[in-house]
Amino acid sequence: MKRTLWVALGAVPAIALLLGAVTLALNLRDEDPLTETPAPAPAPAGQVARGEYLARAGNCMGCHTARGGEPYAGGRGIATPFGTVYSSNLTPDESTGIGGWSQAHFWRALHNGRSRDGRLLYPAFPYTSYTLVTRQDADAIHAYLRSLKPVAQPNRPHDLRFPFNTQAALGVWRALYFSPGRPVNVATRSDEWNRGAYLVQGLGHCNACHGHRNVLGATGGTLDLSGGLIPMQNWYAPSLSDPHEAGMTNWPPQQIADLLKDGVSAQASVLGPMAEVVASSTQHLSDADLHAMGVYLSTLPLAPNGEEPRGDPAVFERGTKLYADHCAGCHGEQGEGVAGMYPALAGNRAVSLASPANLVRVVLEGGFAPSTAGNPRPYGMPPFATVLNQADIAAVLTYVRGAWGNQGSAVPEVEVNRYR
């Protein structure tokens, strides 16, 4: 009996050691030995230009530039449920930026999620997607960043709660949810499809918003585009495969490309966080790449879906009147909208999403589609935060989600409060 106890007690540290070793090993997967090379000679102009384009595709600037700050000098706070992560200085400053980073260091950051000094990086930097980027593309982005004007701006320390602020916790997270990857190359698909998959899954990191996150903030992998509430922003990034959400399966690829280029297309328009993505990233991509993304997204497997119960007609009267007073002037008495100006609400999938988060946000805050070459002067939706109270918003949304054949569920006041 006593002997069994001693064996058990002895096993505890052994198991702990074993788990530690496994975690460590999992964290070191697919790491190339670092070859310390002197800073590369000035890169060829072609490589720098290519790197600039790829940095656009990855929207690096979106996070690595503070409001009003120097481009790529970092310092922007990214709010997460675990605290705030501050983006780092990507300019080639020797002491505060990535001036001392070799190509191998940069590749290891993108591919393995490790900083120059060996520290594990937080996945707010989406290396969980960037791990699919090729070495050649990583080197081009590195060459572009090194061509920028150095900005001396020290990185701001992250502001994360315990235990999320420890490398050990991050190591465990990575052991569970991160494994380095390589670009897909599905032989049965066209080169264009594979190019689209590469951009959507890798640099585009679409799943950072459109994937469903678990309680530890992990998505279901780069193939998961099943939709999710964007943490801390309270915008719902709809599923790209569910035909009742923003699914584009079986859409003509050109319409998907148009949406990413102009912010509007024959079937849809973008608003909120996606408007910023189009404004700062996708509108700058080549027609060929956008079409490739369209080809890939149009082949996502159709997700199963359930019918939403129809809204409660009891609140329609209040909602009907509010709609007539505040909404019909642009969206039409029958929710038909005005082509090219104001989206139709009748039959609009964004209106009937299971989560009313986006409707609440857009009614409170209003918004514009992005300014793009194809749509430089978008029409705007006014914010109603100072005009409608919580009960008004619940009523008008319940009406819009149940009128004209829409099948969205009623929106109780508590839901409005949850997302405001």
Next chain:
Amino acid sequence: MCLLMSLLVVASAGLRAAPKVEDSIAQRVQACTGCHGREGRAASDGYYPRIAGKPAGYLYHQLLNFREGRRHYVPMVRLIAPLSPAYLQEMAAHFAALDVPYPAPQPSTASAETLRHGEALALRGDSARRIPACVQCHGPALTGLAPAIPGLLGLPRDYLNAQLGAWKAGNRRAHAPDCMAQIAQALTPADVGALSQWLASQALPAQTKAVDALAAPLPMPCGSVTPTPP
């Protein structure tokens, strides 16, 4: 009966006419007029400032200030986030060109002494404390100096208080050198209250537009005036 039915159908179809919206900048910026008032004219008891008739350069700079973190009103920041500089400039020019009547001034709630203090600061400043008079930059009738310095009349008192307070606390900034920040630093809370009370209670002169030139040069360098920021 059948005819009646079809007439009813036609009639109800007629009621469903598509909304009448025009392809105009005024229609496009309805998102702005929701808070700032129709044609940019804010209600006199509302918080949101009037933007109609303010100089175009000033309005454009404010849009940039929201965008670049020098002003922090979150709904404004989010609303304009995906818009291009060219479009923001067009919006600024649109509101600057509007010429609509001003609401009646807000009756003051302050004592006569407070109002005298506010008036003195606005018209004469306080040289002992190195505070220039408002009129030295914002024009002899406080209607602004085109293209970059706004008029100060016709604004809600709460808004004036909040802006001077934000400038004093460093929450509102402008392009460096930030002259208003320096002036706000020198103002006491009592000064801010007196200025807001006096300014909000003044009626507009007959000529409400910003003047094109001042008799004397500006008393201090201002980054939002020269050079023109990008």
